[in-house]
Amino acid sequence: MKKIIFFAVLLTIVSISSLFTYRYVMNLNQEQIRISTNPWVGFTPFIYAQEKGWLEKTPFRFIWLVDLTENSRMYEREFTQGFTATQYELMHFKEHSHIKPVFLIDRSVGADVILSNRSLNELRNTHDPITVYLERGSLHDDILKAFIKENALEHQALILKNSSQQSMALIEPASTPIIALSYAPYVSNLTKRGLVAIASTATMKSFIIVDALYMDERFVTGREDEYRKLKTIFNRALEQLSTDPHEYYQTIHGYLEGQSYDEFMATTQQIEWLNHGSNEAIARQLETQHISTDRLLP
Incomplete structure (x- = not known):
């Protein structure tokens, strides 16, 4: 089983040091774009792409977390420039005026x-x-x-x-x-x-959860082509899930907290992928929640 490497990151804020343990994926440098994420079923195409080496020639490096609130901690300390999350995580950020969705990933319909x-x-x-x-x-x-x-x-x-x-x-x-x-x-x-x-989310009538890649738009301007390539890589990984789900599972299962193949495949039926087609209704939903969608890739 693939073991995720754990490392300690020492962060100092107003002379107070806090030690956090994170799942680190690759060596980072200042020129790379760092994105925090977690093993949610909708984000597993990023795991697959990473394990296959498809991200090595891109500027994107993923940091694997567990707790949902860690996205905000990492971003607010300027350790990451973006994250994968629902619109509700973003709404809990103290300040998110520069954060916008770059591409939609999925809608939860039971997961x-x-x-x-x-x-x-x-x-x-x-x-x-x-x-x-x-x-x-x-x-x-x-x-x-x-x-x-x-x-x-x-x-x-x-x-x-x-x-x-x-x-x-x-x-x-x-x-x-x-x-x-x-x-x-x-x-x-x-x-x-x-x-x-x-x-x-399959039974609740009043609650819609949409997952997306959210980025600080200051790290998007002028680099739109790189994000289009990342979306293409994501879609390529997702195609592999459809073509050979066993091979896909074997590649990512070390990140799945002990989930069996059958359990994982069941969860893939509990989300609606949003990587293709028009998502105008979803975009309107985000706008009603005061989340700007002007950076969404087609």
């Missing part, structure tokens, strides 16, 4: 999941506080808010616990009600621990 050890009806009628595990300061805050409203859970007492996906995988069976917010490839770890999906 973002809310799990519990209770049924929805049991959650509505419980008299016990509900412990909610989620990544605070990320789109999980937004998903939870929409989920509570759609399922009439406003009256319930919630205990919110900020938790990474890796720590959620250690949740023990409990006699009290639990909710966990997760996404592929981490959902399978939670189902193995007895939690059951009670809602997802």
Whole structure:
């Protein structure tokens, strides 16, 4: 199994040093364009392209993370110039006036999941506080808010616990009600621990999640052709997923947190790829959320 190299990055802000551990992919230099990402199913074409060496003659280098909020930390410290994320991650940034989507990747239609050890009806009628595990300061805050409203859970007492996906995988069976917010490839770890999906982006009516490559536009101006080449590489990797899914999985499986081939292939059916065709409706949706789309590649 391919092992992702872990390294420590020492960041100093106002004389306060913090040590963060990141999954690093390649040696970086000042001329390279650094993009943070994670093993979300929609971003795996970047993993495949990287493993095949297709990115070596491009300026793009990917840094593999786990926690959703790490994108903002890396960007705000000027360690990266862009990231792959949903529109909600961007909306949680303190300052994002220069950040714009360069190309759309996918729409989640089931791969973002809310799990519990209770049924929805049991959650509505419980008299016990509900412990909610989620990544605070990320789109999980937004998903939870929409989920509570759609399922009439406003009256319930919630205990919110900020938790990474890796720590959620250690949740023990409990006699009290639990909710966990997760996404592929981490959902399978939670189902193995007895939690059951009670809602997802396939069932929620009021919540649309769109993943895209977001970049600081100051690193796009004058380099548009390089981003077009990156999109072509992405599409080439995606074609390989369709042509030979077993070979694709074998190439990327070291990044998938133990996901089996069948589990991975199931998650590919829980997103809608947005790499081809017109996405005018999606672009309008982003504009209504005050995300400028004037940098989107055709």
